[in-house]
Amino acid sequence: MKKSAFRTTEISEEHISAEGLRFITIKSPHLQGRGDLCVYIPRGVNTENLPMVTLLHGVYGSAWVWALKGGAHLTLQRLVDEGKVQPMGLLMPSDGLWGDGSAYLPHHQRDFMSWIAEDLPTAAMENFPAFSPASPRFISGLSMGGFGALVVGGHHASRYQGISAHSAITDLEQMADFVEESWLEMKKASDFGNAFQVLSRAGKNLPPLRFDCGKDDDLAEANRLLSRQLQEAGIAHAFEEFPGAHEWSYWNRHLEDTLVFFDQIIQDADTKSKH
Secondary structure (H helix, E strand, O other): OOOOOOOOEEEOOHHHOHHHEEEEEEEEOOOOEEEEEEEEOOOOOOOOOOOEEEEEOOOOOOOOHHHHOOOHHHHHHHHHHOOOOOOOEEEEEOOOOOOOOOOOOEEOOEEHHHHHHHHHHHHHHHHOOOOOOOOOEEEEEEOHHHHHHHHHHHHOHHHOOEEEEEOOOOEHHHHHHOOOOOOHHHHHHOOOOEHHHHHHHHHHHOOOEEEEEEOOOOOHHHHHHHHHHHHHOOOOOEEEEEOOOOOHHHHHHHHHHHHHHHHHHHHHHHHHHOO
């Protein structure tokens, strides 16, 4: 048996897992403790190199939120059944469970960013044969998880084939609107406190990027500003606004946009490889 990258791994039993959802707890050196991950692979998938889609939750949440509040696995299964996207696997981790939200960044002697970029794919490949080092990787998230997707995806641009965000926090100072912990000092000490700065450092090495926000969301103007900054810097991206606020009904509805976007990237790559 191949040696695991983690000291301990616990995984839920498939025959008693609800709706095909599997839960994994691993001891992560980056977290200096245990981290949780929820995985969904569409029914009937028997393939290698299955694309990995990481979905990052917002403040207050954990590994169960995207599935059991957002129904992400149901949306994916419906799109696969309707032929709108090809099969892909969902990786839905906790943020590391620091305070009201870790923002997916390195701080307090824990590397929440590497937990996402390094530990998750490794755990997925160790426990599910459908995933491999050749699996295309994508990252998305909502609110704080949208910030995480932009920053983790931007900093690790070579690891991901696409980035998408919904209702994203774009600057750590905005965390103050949601959490009781102070992020101001952490922003001053961080290289990742502003999404535009991280994305601009990646520049033309960024994979395809999209993000959206509800017109009635308090973060709408911050997302508009990010789009203007990217445009002025000549960084390709798509930004969309839709009716809605900072709420699950909005994210439930627009996760489909992310999955279709990722599927199109895969199709484009397949077409390019044939020519």
